Amino acid sequence: MTNITEFLERSWVEKVAEYRVCKWTGERFPIYEKDIEMLTRISPSVGNVKLDISLPTLSPQARQMRRLLFRNETNFYKSRSSKTWEPMISLYAPENNVKVFEQKEWWQQDWDPMDFWFEVDFSKSINAQFYELRQDVPRVNMVAVDNENSEYSTGTGYCKNCYLINSSEECEDCYYGKLFQNCKRCVDCAYVYDSDKLYQCLNVKKGYKSMYLHNSSECSDCYYSDDLIGCDHCMFCSNLRNASYCFENTQLSKEEWKEKVQEYLGTRTHIAAALEKFEQVIRQKITKYASVVNSENSFGDILIDDKNCVFCYDVNDSEDCRYVNVGVDVKSNMDCNNIYMKPERNYEVLGTIGTYNVHFSTFIFNCSNLLYCQDCHDSKNLFGCIALRNKEYCIFNTQYTKEEYEDLVPKIITYMKETWEWGEYFNPSTTAFPYNDSLAMEYFPIQELVYLQDWEIVQRKMLHASGKWVVYILEPDKIISRAKLDLGGEEKIDIFWKTKEKEIGIPDNTYFVEAKDLAENISDESEEIFKKAIKCAKTGRPFRITPQEFYFYQDMGIPLPIYHPDVRYYDRLAYRPERALHVQSCEECKKEILSVYESSKAVYCEECYNKKVY
Numbered sequence: 001m002t003n004i005t006e007f008l009e010r011s012w013v014e015k016v017a018e019y020r021v022c023k024w025t026g027e028r029f030p031i032y033e034k035d036i037e038m039l040t041r042i043s044p045s046v047g048n049v050k051l052d053i054s055l056p057t058l059s060p061q062a063r064q065m066r067r068l069l070f071r072n073e074t075n076f077y078k079s080r081s082s083k084t085w086e087p088m089i090s091l092y093a094p095e096n097n098v099k100v101f102e103q104k105e106w107w108q109q110d111w112d113p114m115d116f117w118f119e120v121d122f123s124k125s126i127n128a129q130f131y132e133l134r135q136d137v138p139r140v141n142m143v144a145v146d147n148e149n150s151e152y153s154t155g156t157g158y159c160k161n162c163y164l165i166n167s168s169e170e171c172e173d174c175y176y177g178k179l180f181q182n183c184k185r186c187v188d189c190a191y192v193y194d195s196d197k198l199y200q201c202l203n204v205k206k207g208y209k210s211m212y213l214h215n216s217s218e219c220s221d222c223y224y225s226d227d228l229i230g231c232d233h234c235m236f237c238s239n240l241r242n243a244s245y246c247f248e249n250t251q252l253s254k255e256e257w258k259e260k261v262q263e264y265l266g267t268r269t270h271i272a273a274a275l276e277k278f279e280q281v282i283r284q285k286i287t288k289y290a291s292v293v294n295s296e297n298s299f300g301d302i303l304i305d306d307k308n309c310v311f312c313y314d315v316n317d318s319e320d321c322r323y324v325n326v327g328v329d330v331k332s333n334m335d336c337n338n339i340y341m342k343p344e345r346n347y348e349v350l351g352t353i354g355t356y357n358v359h360f361s362t363f364i365f366n367c368s369n370l371l372y373c374q375d376c377h378d379s380k381n382l383f384g385c386i387a388l389r390n391k392e393y394c395i396f397n398t399q400y401t402k403e404e405y406e407d408l409v410p411k412i413i414t415y416m417k418e419t420w421e422w423g424e425y426f427n428p429s430t431t432a433f434p435y436n437d438s439l440a441m442e443y444f445p446i447q448e449l450v451y452l453q454d455w456e457i458v459q460r461k462m463l464h465a466s467g468k469w470v471v472y473i474l475e476p477d478k479i480i481s482r483a484k485l486d487l488g489g490e491e492k493i494d495i496f497w498k499t500k501e502k503e504i505g506i507p508d509n510t511y512f513v514e515a516k517d518l519a520e521n522i523s524d525e526s527e528e529i530f531k532k533a534i535k536c537a538k539t540g541r542p543f544r545i546t547p548q549e550f551y552f553y554q555d556m557g558i559p560l561p562i563y564h565p566d567v568r569y570y571d572r573l574a575y576r577p578e579r580a581l582h583v584q585s586c587e588e589c590k591k592e593i594l595s596v597y598e599s600s601k602a603v604y605c606e607e608c609y610n611k612k613v614y
């Protein structure tokens, strides 16, 4: 970080106000003047009282890790509803002992979240009280808003006929992957926007009928290519603009092109050969320092049409944001993840749609002026509430008058300053997800696992921290075990850890087929496959083919996949650089730039890249 900070100060982009030591990681991190300006600007007011947010005690990375501990996107369990005992799939392992209702049951009017009310207790920590409420109030089995026939998709809204996608809005017939926005018929993709008929694509905007296409926009019929804009009928191409019928960046006639591409489409052998060539395309392409397109005063990665978005990743059509990851059409937010549909003035929030002035909260939909809330919809002016809909002026699910609310909330904040809780997101020990089920595991993988039953030994070991990220597992015999996370800083973190993998959706009497026995061509497969489970060629984990994806493969002429969806998911994400910045010099003009690539890769600054590409 120091390196980056010096670079930012040298280039007059950011100025450090002070340095702090992260409680979790022990690393020194800067608080920039603009961080303070932003916090001052978006600090909430209750009645006439402005509640100034305290400066962060964790580094930006640790803050993100803490939020992501509260999000599970891909690990589902066979469970039963706590209301009807009917079987359902759930984000929560049954061993977790939390009350969970199936989505429809959760929305029914026959139970009232206000029945779980209590009055704030000024002798206990606020986090502990929120945790008590969270243990009592039923949660919803999947996080979804107005989806149709998409029960295996969490973290999604307004989707229809989708399966195993997450972080997605307004999609139809999309299967497997993350961050699909306004897409149709896209399979095995990540970060795709306004697209139709894509397969194995990454970071594509306005794409049509393409496969293995990365970092491109406004393209159709493009294959195994990277960094194309406005192209059609291209294969093994990179850095092209408005090209048609190109093969390995060489212009062919329409007929030549059609004949040539047949060697790389259709059969499993063809596709394997094509993927090898695709690796070369990726290695040899002219790489821009980061995927920042049409964005003013912005840095991070995968930024499209932004203004003043810094330390941001996967953010588009947005303005004035700091440390935001995955945001669509957002404004004036800091330290947020997965926020969509015009959220504004939010701090330390995760998983929201249409929020205004919401702080320290998670899974909030169409709400304003909320503090420390979870799973609330269409409400305003709430503190410490869970599962409320169409409510106002409540604290810990208790109804107050406007005057009472405006009197009590500032008192709670004053108390939270005394208990060092104000300005901090929820305590990690209050999440219902084991670390390795949460999104934290995807972005912050653990470097070492130590199984220990003796708490004394754990404490002694932690004193000799190795600098690695270590998880000490305290109850190795349990499926969900208590654990301590040691990131090298002063504070060790209480978390949970899942000790066993579980498969769902594979009945006991299923007939298994080895990946190597699958047909070369989709036309040689039949609907018989729906009765079978395929054993992943990499991990041996069984997985099934759904009818809708089968018909997609038929339509696109793609053979059946041989890898488990999770393997496909992580293989795809491995193409993207880590969410971290490095000071690099441009390969051409040697100018210093902030790149998402490490020095082992040659990168170009905006000007040199444009000269080379256009």
Ligand SMILES: [Zn+2]
Binding pocket: 586, 587, 588, 589, 590, 591, 604, 605, 606, 607, 608, 609
């Ligand atoms: Zn340059």
